[in-house]
Amino acid sequence: MSCPNTSPTMHGATCIREGAGKRAFLTRIAETAVALALLCFLPLPAGAQDAASILEKADTIRFPREPFQVEVAVTSSTASGEEYRKYRILSKGNENTIVQTVEPASERGQILLMKSRDLWVFLPSVSQPVRLSLAQRLTGQVANGDLARANFSGDYTPKLLRSEKIDGQEHQVMELTAVDRGVTYARVLLWVRSSNNAPHKAEFYSLSDKLLKTCIYDEYKTMGGKLRPTRLVMQDALKDGEQSVLQYSAMQLREIPDKVFDKEYLKKLQ
CATH class of the missing domain: 1.20.5 (Single alpha-helices involved in coiled-coils or other helix-helix interfaces)
Structure with a gap:
């Protein structure tokens, strides 16, 4: 001036x-x-940031970030008896998964293919793949998405609700709300151990907020280079005594070419 x-x-x-x-x-x-x-x-508000971080860490304990292969044996108990099935899973990220039926022999050759949130089943007796939903039941208490969709992160918005002590151990309880209707469950409550972010328990809810089933993450063993739950017990919340036990084994980190997740390529795997 x-x-x-x-x-x-x-x-x-x-x-x-x-x-x-x-x-x-x-x-x-x-x-x-x-x-x-x-x-x-x-930074984001502390609660929101912590919930997202805890959920991501819990996911990496459940499954590797790297492409991997794993065997899953499922034993389902119902009022009519027991049913046994075995699957081989090839997974690359949270967007590409193949679930191959290994047993029983009569169903060998059936393949589930997930790309993003699109899911198809390939049957040896049918020329064209059939579209399925992630929420549709695969066997026993196991939905398609329980095997085909590896992580909660990205599919759900996490929120920390409270802390609880289970068997003397502090756990964080998180509410996971589905980002849209295309995911497996509308809402999930997840209990994660505070000391190491290891998942302990989950409750799965329907769109009408009805409890469908609970899951216990158990028998932690070193698999794929990290301590992970190798046994999951899924119990029906509507039918007492009905449950499915998932046993994970033979996990290996491996390179999986993108072409493996192509519909045309899958015909070679049948």
Whole structure:
């Protein structure tokens, strides 16, 4: 700002005051701009950030981030007796999964293919694949999505509800809300051990908020280079005594070419 040299003293004082006022105004603008810029870099609220982080860590304990292969034996108990099935799973990320039926021999050659949230079943006796939903039952208490969709992260929005002690161990209880209707369950409650983020228990709910089944993550063993639950017990919440026990084994990290998850390529695997 410039002041006339010929101005009276009063005008000079006024000019100085105006200059100081403008400098203060510009300083306030600069401070506000800095504050707004810093807001862009502030972390998410602690609860939301912690829930997302805990869920992601729990997912990596359940299954590897790297492409992998694993065998799953499922024994289902119902009022009419027991049923046994065995599957081989090839998984690459959370978007590409193949579930091959190994036993019984009469169903060998049946293949589930998941790409993103699209799921098809290939049957040896049918020329074209059949579209399925992730929520549809595969066997016993096991839905298609229980085997075909590896992680909760991305499919659910997590929220920390409370802490609970189970057998003397502190656990975080999280509510997982489905991001859309295309996922396996509308809502999940997940208990995760506070000390190491290991999943302990889950409850699965329908769209009408009815408890469908519970799952216990058990028998932690080193598999695929990490301590993981190798036994899952899924109990029907609507029919007392009915359950499916999933036993995971022979996990190996391996390279899986993208072409393996192509519909045309799957015909070679049947």
